[in-house]
Amino acid sequence: QLIGRACLRQKPCSKEMFLEMHSLGNFQLSEGGEVLKLYSEEEAKCLDSLMTDLLRPFVPQYHGLVTRGEHCYIRLEDLLSGLRRPVIMDCKMGVRTYQEEELITARTKSTLRSDMYQKMMKIDPTALSAEEHAQKGVTKCRYLQWRDTTSSTSMLGFRIEGIMMEDGSVQRDFRKILTLAQVTEALLYFTRSQLDILVSSKAYHSRLLALSDALKNSLFFRTHEVIGSSLLFVHDHSSKANVWMIDFGKTTPVPATSELRHNIPWAEGSREDGYLIGLTSLITSLSQAISVASWQQEDSCGEENSVA
Numbered sequence: 001q002l003i004g005r006a007c008l009r010q011k012p013c014s015k016e017m018f019l020e021m022h023s024l025g026n027f028q029l030s031e032g033g034e035v036l037k038l039y040s041e042e043e044a045k046c047l048d049s050l051m052t053d054l055l056r057p058f059v060p061q062y063h064g065l066v067t068r069g070e071h072c073y074i075r076l077e078d079l080l081s082g083l084r085r086p087v088i089m090d091c092k093m094g095v096r097t098y099q100e101e102e103l104i105t106a107r108t109k110s111t112l113r114s115d116m117y118q119k120m121m122k123i124d125p126t127a128l129s130a131e132e133h134a135q136k137g138v139t140k141c142r143y144l145q146w147r148d149t150t151s152s153t154s155m156l157g158f159r160i161e162g163i164m165m166e167d168g169s170v171q172r173d174f175r176k177i178l179t180l181a182q183v184t185e186a187l188l189y190f191t192r193s194q195l196d197i198l199v200s201s202k203a204y205h206s207r208l209l210a211l212s213d214a215l216k217n218s219l220f221f222r223t224h225e226v227i228g229s230s231l232l233f234v235h236d237h238s239s240k241a242n243v244w245m246i247d248f249g250k251t252t253p254v255p256a257t258s259e260l261r262h263n264i265p266w267a268e269g270s271r272e273d274g275y276l277i278g279l280t281s282l283i284t285s286l287s288q289a290i291s292v293a294s295w296q297q298e299d300s301c302g303e304e305n306s307v308a
Helices: 002-006 015-020 041-050 100-108 114-123 130-135 140-149 180-191 195-199 204-217 275-307
Strands: 027-029 034-038 062-068 071-077 087-093 158-164 230-235 241-246
Touching: 034 062, 041 062, 041 071, 087 180, 087 275, 100 140, 114 140, 158 180, 158 275, 180 195, 180 275, 195 204, 195 275, 204 241, 204 275
Parallel strands: none
Antiparallel strands: 027 034, 034 071, 062 071, 087 158, 087 230, 230 241
16 A cells, blocks of 8 residues: 555556555556545545645645546646656654544444454464454454554654565565664665755755644644544655655544644544654654764765775
8 A cells, every 4th residue: 555545656667566556446547647546525625625725835736536437536646757766655644543433433333353353463463362362353443552552653653654665666564663763774774875865955854844844834734633644755766855745534624623733642532643743753763864874974985085
């Protein structure tokens, strides 16, 4: 789902590879610099609002709706346009990836899910109780909370969902990344320690700082619970780099009399999502990656001068 959530077209890949990485046919390729994403009323409303918000420069251009066959699709800007052999990272933001309504529903309908039990079994069988092993099933509520507490989501406010390198290879196994130091290592791997991608005026660090300012002043952000949304990092060999906010299918408005802070821990009923906690963690790790890359560059230059 790495590219799927990004609403992107990975040009070097075949159509089959692209569609394989999309979620259950939710995306279609389109000509004219657009990607089509299966219609969601919640997402369409968010994108419509974002087109007139301070966050407009940080989200893909929304071109309205189109019908193909029996399905309606959201028309979105292709964020990979103009990039050659792009490198992509998807970071899911916030201290939780489920809506409060999902939690309530999961408790009410405590149906055992064998598929979610198998997912937990594959990653950590010891996380399951004897009763769950005997039943060979867990409730959705149990799975949702386990998934977030065993990744960096609940502690750092985000988690890396996947990375696609320039050769089209995809890595998704980032569950063991739990600390800022480990995030820093992942960022250095993702950028190949290239300072021009990390820190130039149009690169990741500057973009995240600008996003932070926009979020703090955005009416949309203050009045919406942002759940399951990602930050998409993209760059190519020419050092073109950008960060985009994507995926608003679980983003919902709060009551008219409420505003969210986004920078405090979640307590059930508060609807706080911790988005800014995650963004602060990312900026901190990115700053550390810049320091490491600078040291590596200085050491490399020193060795070359010694040889000369």
